[in-house]
Amino acid sequence: MKRKAFLIDTTLCTACRSCQVSCKQWNKLDAEATVNRGSYENPPDLTPQLYNQIHFIEQDQNNDMRWLFINRRCMHCADAGCVKVCPSAGALYHTKEGLVAYNQDKCIECHYCVNGCPFDVPRYDAKKKVTKCHACIDRVQNGLTPACVKGCPTGTLQFGDRDRLISDAKAAGKKLYGENDLGGLGVMYVLDDEPGTYRLPKNPAIPASIFFWKDVVKPLGILGFWGAIGVAALHYVTVGPKRIEDTDDDQHSKGGE
Amino acid sequence: MGNYVDRFNTTDRILHWVVAISFFLLLLSGLGLFAHTFFNYFSLFGNPQQGIMVHKWAGIVFFIFSILLFLRHAAETCRFDADDRRWIVKVGGYLSRKRQEIPQGKFNAGQKLFGIFSGVATLVMGATGLIIWDPTAYLRELTQFALMLHGLFFTLFMVGMVVHIYLATVGNPGTLEGMLWGRVTKGWARKHASKWYQKVVKG
Numbered sequence: 289m290k291r292k293a294f295l296i297d298t299t300l301c302t303a304c305r306s307c308q309v310s311c312k313q314w315n316k317l318d319a320e321a322t323v324n325r326g327s328y329e330n331p332p333d334l335t336p337q338l339y340n341q342i343h344f345i346e347q348d349q350n351n352d353m354r355w356l357f358i359n360r361r362c363m364h365c366a367d368a369g370c371v372k373v374c375p376s377a378g379a380l381y382h383t384k385e386g387l388v389a390y391n392q393d394k395c396i397e398c399h400y401c402v403n404g405c406p407f408d409v410p411r412y413d414a415k416k417k418v419t420k421c422h423a424c425i426d427r428v429q430n431g432l433t434p435a436c437v438k439g440c441p442t443g444t445l446q447f448g449d450r451d452r453l454i455s456d457a458k459a460a461g462k463k464l465y466g467e468n469d470l471g472g473l474g475v476m477y478v479l480d481d482e483p484g485t486y487r488l489p490k491n492p493a494i495p496a497s498i499f500f501w502k503d504v505v506k507p508l509g510i511l512g513f514w515g516a517i518g519v520a521a522l523h524y525v526t527v528g529p530k531r532i533e534d535t536d537d538d539q540h541s542k543g544g545e
Numbered sequence: 546m547g548n549y550v551d552r553f554n555t556t557d558r559i560l561h562w563v564v565a566i567s568f569f570l571l572l573l574s575g576l577g578l579f580a581h582t583f584f585n586y587f588s589l590f591g592n593p594q595q596g597i598m599v600h601k602w603a604g605i606v607f608f609i610f611s612i613l614l615f616l617r618h619a620a621e622t623c624r625f626d627a628d629d630r631r632w633i634v635k636v637g638g639y640l641s642r643k644r645q646e647i648p649q650g651k652f653n654a655g656q657k658l659f660g661i662f663s664g665v666a667t668l669v670m671g672a673t674g675l676i677i678w679d680p681t682a683y684l685r686e687l688t689q690f691a692l693m694l695h696g697l698f699f700t701l702f703m704v705g706m707v708v709h710i711y712l713a714t715v716g717n718p719g720t721l722e723g724m725l726w727g728r729v730t731k732g733w734a735r736k737h738a739s740k741w742y743q744k745v746v747k748g
């Protein structure tokens with residue numbers, strides 16, 4: 289199966305938030321009470337009830353408002369930190385389309401995945417189970433596009449064959465974010481400014497301590513356990529145990545020498 | 546007087562075995578979080594969520610008793626003399642069949658090192674364990690680092706424990722009795738802890 293992906297051209301986004309609403313509708317996510325923080329951005333972050341969010345970058349440029357908008361969500365990484373740290377196989381997994389979906393029945397509520405994710409995406413619902421954008425895998429596997437893409441009136445959100453999206457964007461002379469990072473992201477952006485402006489890491493990578501934990505310490509732990517048992521067994525049959533010899537129990541022998 | 550000398554009193558033994566039991570509870574309930582290969586260990590506790598609960602509470606018990614055990618012997622374990630240094634250089638004579646005895650106090654240098662390591666490792670496991678008790682409560686970078694350290698010290702603890710168990714059982718016959726019934730034979734005491742034995746004999 290060819291890898292599927294989103295391509296999000298932020299230059300086309302009008303911040304209508306149809307994507308947020310379509311997602312909530314399809315995934316039956318409840319509305320949440322929010323407060324006015326003096327910004328059009330609302331809600332301010334992903335929540336267990338909000339799988340994709342329009343982040344507003346509101347800049348004052350010589351008394352002119354510069355508005356940038358970006359649809360934030362799970363990036364469906366090929367080399368996904370969340371999948372890497374999840375102890376329960378199958379709780380977070382790659383679908384055959386290369387998207388990162390999850391199965392709440394297998395989630396053991398350890399909440400490790402948020403720490404493995406370079407983009408701080410997974411959230412936990414009232415049942416303490418993992419939630420995030422799963423690319424409407426139920427729709428995709430029935431030949432439909434994800435709900436957010438369906439709802440977007442401007443063509444900002446596109447979904448399809450990853451290779452096709454890349455070649456089309458390149459043919460149109462657009463520069464992509466996320467083409468090769470983390471094995472290639474399943475969400476690529478066309479940006480109007482530096483990634484940092486959009487709160488995106490310039491070179492996204494699995495956090496170093498998470499890499500060390502899973503790719504160095506974990507194999508070492510398994511090796512160390514069996515290695516130590518092996519060394520002990522080897523010691524027993526080569527050097528042998530320190531038996532107490534008869535002379536040790538001789539009352540006249542001196543301790544020490 | 547007989548052929549035995551007292552080595553560990555009831556308090557020593559109870560502390561040690563509470564630590565040992567909670568260690569194994571932690572090991573069994575934690576393995577499922579360590580690697581996919583061990584995920585099935587959670588079935589010992591009913592389901593993974595209960596396994597995690599056991600891990601958390603066993604962690605509290607282990608922390609308290611391990612620190613108490615360390616403090617109880619700290620005066621002995623944290624003092625090294627010339628004999629201890631000789632012991633370390635010769636790795637306690639464990640690498641050769643030749644009989645080489647280095648006079649040792651109540652604990653040999655290896656036991657002291659393991660005692661100190663256990664104390665430090667307990668502190669690290671306790672502190673990191675508290676942070677990852679709720680992995681979303683603190684700064685992400687802190688929690689990520691804590692997850693890594695918790696895994697690293699688990700690995701070190703595991704290896705140390707394999708060595709500790711081997712040496713305290715089949716590797717040195719007669720040692721386990723001290724921790725089970727509190728007594729060791731005089732022969733054992735002379736062989737393994739001659740300086741301590743001299744002190745005990747003199748009273």
Ligand code: SF4
Nearest residue numbers: 374395396398399401
């Ligand atoms: S919270 Fe659930 S999905 Fe996340 S790492 Fe733990 S088991 Fe996996």
Ligand code: SF4
Nearest residue numbers: 362363365369370405
């Ligand atoms: S963005 Fe985060 S949650 Fe989404 S696949 Fe990548 S690591 Fe997992």
Ligand code: SF4
Nearest residue numbers: 301302304305307440
């Ligand atoms: S639906 Fe499309 S245009 Fe509207 S906010 Fe979402 S991405 Fe932007």
